Amino acid sequence: MADTGELPARLAIMPFRNRVLLPGAIVRIRCTSPTSVRLVEQELWQKEEKGLIGILPVRDSQAADAPIRSSSSDPSQGPSTILGERDAKGGATSLPDYQQPLGKQPQDIIQWHPRGVAARALHLSRGMEKPSGRVTYTVVLEGWCRFSVLDMNARGPYNIARVAQLDMTKAEIELAERDSEVQTLGRQFKIAAGELITTLEQKQKTVGRTKTLLETAPAHRLADIFVANFEGSFDERLAMLDAVDLKRRLSKATEIVTRHLQTLKVVEKISQKVEGQLSKSQKEYLLRQQMKAIKEELGDNDEDEDDIVALEKKMQSAGMPANVWKHAQRELRRLRKMQPQQPGYGSSRTYLELLADLPWQISSEERELDLAAAKESLDSEHYGLGKVKKRIIEYLAVRKLKPDARGPVLCFVGPPGVGKTSLASSISSALGRRFIRISLGGVKDEADIRGHRRTYIGSMPGRLVEGIKRVGVNNPVMLLDEIDKTGTDVRGDPASALLEVLDPEQNKTFNDHYLNVPFDLSKVVFVATANRVQPISPPLLDRMEVIELPGYTSEEKLRIAMRHLIPRVLDQHGLTSQHLEIQEPMVELIIQRYTREAGVRNLERHLAALARAAAVKVAEREQAFQLPPGVQPEPSSLLEGGNLSENGDVEMEVEAMGVHGRDVATAMAGIQPFLVDETMLETVLGPPKFDGNEAAERVSTPGVAVGLVWTAVGGEVQFVEATAMVGKGDLHLTGQLGDVIKESAQIALTWVRARAAELKLANAEQTNLMECRDIHIHFPAGAVPKDGPSAGVTLVTALVSLFGKRCVRADTAMTGEMTLRGLVLPVGGIKDKILAAHRCGIKRVILPERNMKDLQEVPAAILANMEILLAKRMEDVLHEAFEGGCPWRLQARL
Ligand SMILES: Nc1ncnc2c1ncn2[C@@H]1O[C@H](COP(=O)(O)OP(=O)(O)OP(=O)(O)O)[C@@H](O)[C@H]1O
Numbered sequence: 001m002a003d004t005g006e007l008p009a010r011l012a013i014m015p016f017r018n019r020v021l022l023p024g025a026i027v028r029i030r031c032t033s034p035t036s037v038r039l040v041e042q043e044l045w046q047k048e049e050k051g052l053i054g055i056l057p058v059r060d061s062q063a064a065d066a067p068i069r070s071s072s073s074d075p076s077q078g079p080s081t082i083l084g085e086r087d088a089k090g091g092a093t094s095l096p097d098y099q100q101p102l103g104k105q106p107q108d109i110i111q112w113h114p115r116g117v118a119a120r121a122l123h124l125s126r127g128m129e130k131p132s133g134r135v136t137y138t139v140v141l142e143g144w145c146r147f148s149v150l151d152m153n154a155r156g157p158y159n160i161a162r163v164a165q166l167d168m169t170k171a172e173i174e175l176a177e178r179d180s181e182v183q184t185l186g187r188q189f190k191i192a193a194g195e196l197i198t199t200l201e202q203k204q205k206t207v208g209r210t211k212t213l214l215e216t217a218p219a220h221r222l223a224d225i226f227v228a229n230f231e232g233s234f235d236e237r238l239a240m241l242d243a244v245d246l247k248r249r250l251s252k253a254t255e256i257v258t259r260h261l262q263t264l265k266v267v268e269k270i271s272q273k274v275e276g277q278l279s280k281s282q283k284e285y286l287l288r289q290q291m292k293a294i295k296e297e298l299g300d301n302d303e304d305e306d307d308i309v310a311l312e313k314k315m316q317s318a319g320m321p322a323n324v325w326k327h328a329q330r331e332l333r334r335l336r337k338m339q340p341q342q343p344g345y346g347s348s349r350t351y352l353e354l355l356a357d358l359p360w361q362i363s364s365e366e367r368e369l370d371l372a373a374a375k376e377s378l379d380s381e382h383y384g385l386g387k388v389k390k391r392i393i394e395y396l397a398v399r400k401l402k403p404d405a406r407g408p409v410l411c412f413v414g415p416p417g418v419g420k421t422s423l424a425s426s427i428s429s430a431l432g433r434r435f436i437r438i439s440l441g442g443v444k445d446e447a448d449i450r451g452h453r454r455t456y457i458g459s460m461p462g463r464l465v466e467g468i469k470r471v472g473v474n475n476p477v478m479l480l481d482e483i484d485k486t487g488t489d490v491r492g493d494p495a496s497a498l499l500e501v502l503d504p505e506q507n508k509t510f511n512d513h514y515l516n517v518p519f520d521l522s523k524v525v526f527v528a529t530a531n532r533v534q535p536i537s538p539p540l541l542d543r544m545e546v547i548e549l550p551g552y553t554s555e556e557k558l559r560i561a562m563r564h565l566i567p568r569v570l571d572q573h574g575l576t577s578q579h580l581e582i583q584e585p586m587v588e589l590i591i592q593r594y595t596r597e598a599g600v601r602n603l604e605r606h607l608a609a610l611a612r613a614a615a616v617k618v619a620e621r622e623q624a625f626q627l628p629p630g631v632q633p634e635p636s637s638l639l640e641g642g643n644l645s646e647n648g649d650v651e652m653e654v655e656a657m658g659v660h661g662r663d664v665a666t667a668m669a670g671i672q673p674f675l676v677d678e679t680m681l682e683t684v685l686g687p688p689k690f691d692g693n694e695a696a697e698r699v700s701t702p703g704v705a706v707g708l709v710w711t712a713v714g715g716e717v718q719f720v721e722a723t724a725m726v727g728k729g730d731l732h733l734t735g736q737l738g739d740v741i742k743e744s745a746q747i748a749l750t751w752v753r754a755r756a757a758e759l760k761l762a763n764a765e766q767t768n769l770m771e772c773r774d775i776h777i778h779f780p781a782g783a784v785p786k787d788g789p790s791a792g793v794t795l796v797t798a799l800v801s802l803f804g805k806r807c808v809r810a811d812t813a814m815t816g817e818m819t820l821r822g823l824v825l826p827v828g829g830i831k832d833k834i835l836a837a838h839r840c841g842i843k844r845v846i847l848p849e850r851n852m853k854d855l856q857e858v859p860a861a862i863l864a865n866m867e868i869l870l871a872k873r874m875e876d877v878l879h880e881a882f883e884g885g886c887p888w889r890l891q892a893r894l
Pocket residue numbers: 381382383384385414415416417418419420421422423529531560564565599600601604
């Protein structure tokens with residue numbers, strides 16, 4: 001800079017076309033023209049000390065009036081005439097520009113600016129020499145100080161100018177900086193410059209070096225550097241070059257920097273505004289257009305288009321009613337306008353696919369109903385159930401005579417595994433229609449039946465429409481399974497939605513919320529199943545005809561097993577009666593020792609377990625036969641089976657060893673089937689679960705009574721245990737009891753306490769027992785919830801047994817609600833309860849007298865083997881419950 005040394009009187013001049021180098025600025029230039037190459041070579045490259053050259057701005061001036069034209073046509077020849085005089089240091093720049101043609105054409109006339117900047121080379125590098133001998137130089141120059149041109153001559157290939165230094169010396173600057181105006185201007189400039197840097201920093205532009213300079217460099221020097229570093233026009237920079245005076249330079253720089261700052265702010269504001277205006281959808285549109293273009297480039301677009309065409313074809317052939325077709329068309333048009341990536345595309349497509357998949361016109365062709373064949377098929381598939389089958393045949397007969405008859409909806413009610421589902425499926429095969437089972441167990445949301453509106457994310461059609469889609473016809477036999485298990489909560493009442501489904505008047509235009517167009521369910525044959533009638537809402541029950549399927553007796557179970565279950569189980573396991581034989585006594589044993597159910601599901605499961613065990617043995621045996629000739633199979637494979645070896649049947653297989661190829665079948669044919677025996681039962685099914693002595697063992701201590709209860713799985717034998725302990729006379733109840741059964745226990749205790757004397761329980765010790773002790777009553781099987789009033793009489797009997805210290809009869813079970821006054825009220829589920837008692841080997845049952853009519857439903861064979869006692873009052877029950885009659889004097893007798 002000017003403050004570090006003296007400027008030489010002459011400087012080689014390098015023209016800067018339309019550009020200005022300011023002091024402090026650094027530029028990198030590549031010199032390729034012969035003139036500049038020579039200049040660099042001679043003035044910078046060949047000098048030992050890094051030399052100085054003068055950089056003089058030149059302006060293209062095609063239109064400008066050239067007051068003086070150079071005689072030389074080569075710019076490198078330099079101007080021949082110089083106009084203007086040397087400006088005084090810091091003086092105004094009123095000198096006319098030097099003008100001369102820089103190129104060969106007259107329009108190439110350029111104007112030399114009369115002021116320039118002396119520059120020194122920070123770095124020099126020489127390019128590779130070309131074959132033509134030309135070289136190039138890359139020079140990094142730093143502006144040093146301003147000068148003005150006194151005169152300029154072409155010495156050799158480039159111009160040499162006589163120059164005068166314009167910038168002040170160090171001492172002069174120090175003096176000028178004491179001026180308060182200069183100081184104020186300097187501060188103003190630094191503020192503006194600081195603001196500019198902050199703004200640029202916010203835009204994440206690197207301003208590191210400039211920021212450091214702002215803190216360290218003097219204001220006048222910074223002024224040049226700032227203007228040189230930020231974008232500006234040629235004229236602005238020229239003006240800065242001409243601003244030799246410090247005050248002028250600082251105010252000019254402040255002006256330029258402030259203008260630059262404002263421009264930046266305006267640009268920022270505009271871009272923010274534009275960004276805001278470019279709404280999300282526009283952006284999406286833009287992106288989508290780009291995506292489309294990319295897809296087109298990749299040739300991907302056709303696929304989607306093809307898909308939609310295929311979907312439209314499918315929709316056309318679906319045979320939708322006119323109003324639905326119109327709706328579907330509208331939706332399809334919407335889909336066409338969407339891009340596959342758009343959020344609604346997937347759901348719109350799934351919806352249209354559902355519309356196309358629904359069987360609007362497709363029906364199972366109903367074959368001519370042959371009642372005799374239907375009856376035969378029902379008989380062949382189900383044992384017993386005479387009344388139920390009769391009702392089904394009646395139902396089918398009505399349909400035969402009047403196919404569009406709006407008959408009642410049949411509802412099979414009974415414990416699990418009694419054949420409700422399989423009966424419904426038999427109806428479908430008798431009608432020749434497809435069968436679909438809709439499980440309603442645990443459905444609490446109305447939307448499960450009617451679907452979710454499509455406005456919800458993840459919305460789906462209801463189970464009915466989904467089922468219709470799955471079955472593919474509009475007239476299937478639809479089984480509404482476990483209709484009693486639907487619940488109600490805040491999400492609505494599924495039962496009320498079912499009302500619409502089962503109402504022949506309304507289901508013609510069933511409106512699923514998701515589908516949003518009516519679907520005709522009137523051709524569907526609905527059949528429902530339930531374990532219990534009570535939970536079904538009365539309006540729903542009103543639309544159905546309840547057909548009860550009671551549990552089976554042991555005899556019936558045996559028949560079902562022999563005729564239906566065993567052949568089916570064998571078939572399912574790839575076996576025949578040639579492989580496995582399960583004889584009646586064994587099936588009876590399974591029924592007595594391993595099952596206690598009303599239906600036959602567990603029985604079927606146990607038979608399947610036996611079949612699996614046999615399948616392993618059979619497979620092993622067949623493998624042994626298929627060994628290559630000469631290879632001796634190990635005789636132990638079957639013999640080691642343990643229990644099977646006892647049958648002696650395995651000896652056959654020893655004979656078969658070594659039999660060649662074709663003879664295997666013959667040999668196999670001679671093999672006896674595996675015969676299930678008691679040992680095999682225990683090996684496969686484990687030790688017996690029930691032995692018939694349970695009741696005797698349990699009632700062997702006072703305080704236990706045997707009750708009969710009704711649960712969702714049918715009738716059951718329930719033990720009630722009572723005990724007394726030191727306390728304040730409180731009643732403790734355990735065993736997952738509901739409110740009703742708890743109240744029954746309270747009533748029972750009150751009744752017994754009130755009749756202590758009457759029942760001869762009132763001796764001193766017993767009074768103490770009854771009044772000063774806590775009573776605990778427990779219902780075993782604590783994991784199973786229990787409720788209902790029918791344990792009333794059992795509770796009293798258990799308490800009387802406890803206080804009277806006498807055991808109840810092990811062969812006797814009882815059921816009945818009891819009033820506080822001792823009256824025994826009738827209860828439900830008598831048939832199931834008697835069946836349960838029969839299953840458990842109980843021979844005597846005490847019932848409320850008013851339940852006598854229910855005995856008609858109980859199979860006569862069972863009644864013949866049982867003693868049924870009818871009680872009117874609690875005393876009657878007690879009289880029958882204890883061995884040798886009631887030990888106490890009773891007021892009433894049976
Ligand atoms: N009377 C019968 N004759 C022949 N097989 C029967 C009979 N009763 C039940 N079964 C058989 O018992 C099995 C269970 O029957 P199913 O599934 O129909 O019972 P469910 O009453 O519908 O039970 P859930 O209430 O648990 O649905 C089936 O394999 C069925 O064929």
